[in-house]
Amino acid sequence: MKKTTMLAAMAATAVAAILPSLAAAQETTLKVVSAFAENSAYVKRLENWIERLNAEGKGVLQLQFIGGPKAMPSFEVGNAVKTGVVDIGLSTGAFYTNVMPEADALKLTRIPVAEQRKNGALAYIQKIWNEKGNMYYLARVVEHQPFHIYLNKKIDKPDLSGLKIRITPVYRDFFSALGAQVMQTAPGEVYTALERGVVDGYGWPVGGIFDLNWHEKTKYRVDPGFYDAEVSLVVNLTRWKALSPKQRAFLQQQGLNFEGRNDFWKAYAQEEIKRQAAAGIQTIRFEGAVARQYVERAYAEGWAGAIKASPQHGPKLKELFGK
Numbered sequence: 001m002k003k004t005t006m007l008a009a010m011a012a013t014a015v016a017a018i019l020p021s022l023a024a025a026q027e028t029t030l031k032v033v034s035a036f037a038e039n040s041a042y043v044k045r046l047e048n049w050i051e052r053l054n055a056e057g058k059g060v061l062q063l064q065f066i067g068g069p070k071a072m073p074s075f076e077v078g079n080a081v082k083t084g085v086v087d088i089g090l091s092t093g094a095f096y097t098n099v100m101p102e103a104d105a106l107k108l109t110r111i112p113v114a115e116q117r118k119n120g121a122l123a124y125i126q127k128i129w130n131e132k133g134n135m136y137y138l139a140r141v142v143e144h145q146p147f148h149i150y151l152n153k154k155i156d157k158p159d160l161s162g163l164k165i166r167i168t169p170v171y172r173d174f175f176s177a178l179g180a181q182v183m184q185t186a187p188g189e190v191y192t193a194l195e196r197g198v199v200d201g202y203g204w205p206v207g208g209i210f211d212l213n214w215h216e217k218t219k220y221r222v223d224p225g226f227y228d229a230e231v232s233l234v235v236n237l238t239r240w241k242a243l244s245p246k247q248r249a250f251l252q253q254q255g256l257n258f259e260g261r262n263d264f265w266k267a268y269a270q271e272e273i274k275r276q277a278a279a280g281i282q283t284i285r286f287e288g289a290v291a292r293q294y295v296e297r298a299y300a301e302g303w304a305g306a307i308k309a310s311p312q313h314g315p316k317l318k319e320l321f322g323k
């Protein structure tokens with residue numbers, strides 16, 4: 001054997017000997033927090049996803065679920081991801097408008113996320129999230145969940161004047177335009193606000209009102225729903241970039257797998273509607289032209305707000321979010 005070949009062979013043996021320990025040392029664990037309650041469907045699915053990911057990611061990447069709003073207040077998760085206090089957040093844009101006003105616009109998408117990945121919408125979101133939020137937008141894991149108004153008092157037309165309604169940024173422009181007196185709270189404060197009569201109703205998606213027992217204090221759901229609830233996984237961008245190409249590819253693929261199971265939410269919406277009816281919650285249903293105008297008003301007010309909040313990106317997002 002020539003001397004150089006011999007040296008190369010020895011070097012290869014040495015590398016092979018230390019590789020397993022190197023690989024083990026390269027396994028990274030990322031911390032995940034949720035802005036939504038521990039017992040919600042959002043978080044149950046998150047935990048299932050993490051379990052599978054950890055089984056498949058041995059030696060590559062592991063996720064550790066820290067908890068929900070008991071571990072960190074809902075409206076702080078976005079900023080915690082931005083600054084790297086946590087590595088991954090499960091949250092919705094409405095909860096982190098303090099990071100960037102564009103975040104709340106994700107509720108206005110009228111095409112599924114699979115299509116957003118094809119038409120450039122997601123690439124545009126990615127750029128904003130990277131630049132303004134120091135976040136990598138990994139996956140949208142809730143879709144097909146329109147928002148509704150839930151009330152204790154009856155209305156017979158799209159008019160909320162004289163009513164106090166619990167909101168987040170999601171509903172502010174629309175409910176204000178309908179005449180409501182609005183009051184922002186985290187989900188964790190809704191029950192008490194209803195109980196004390198501080199509010200006459202609240203905005204929430206079609207699913208999830210049983211998780212914090214709001215059904216006990218809810219008499220009506222107003223139909224139709226409007227917008228599409230967005231809940232996504234966002235990753236601290238610095239941490240994302242520090243992962244190896246293999247770890248990034250693995251996490252991205254896992255995120256896409258999760259996103260690919262969003263049809264679940266269609267069935268969940270139907271189940272929740274039935275469950276609400278069984279719990280005695282009545283439907284106030286606008287019909288025909290009134291219903292159409294109600295929904296179009298929601299989008300018109302929502303986009304006016306989004307464009308005002310971000311003259312720079314609002315118009316482009318509107319173009320990309322479809323209809």
Ligand code: 173
Pocket residue numbers: 092094095167168169170186187203204205229230231
């Ligand atoms: O009502 C809310 O707290 C809210 O904004 C929201 C957004 C996405 C999913 C669920 C709730």
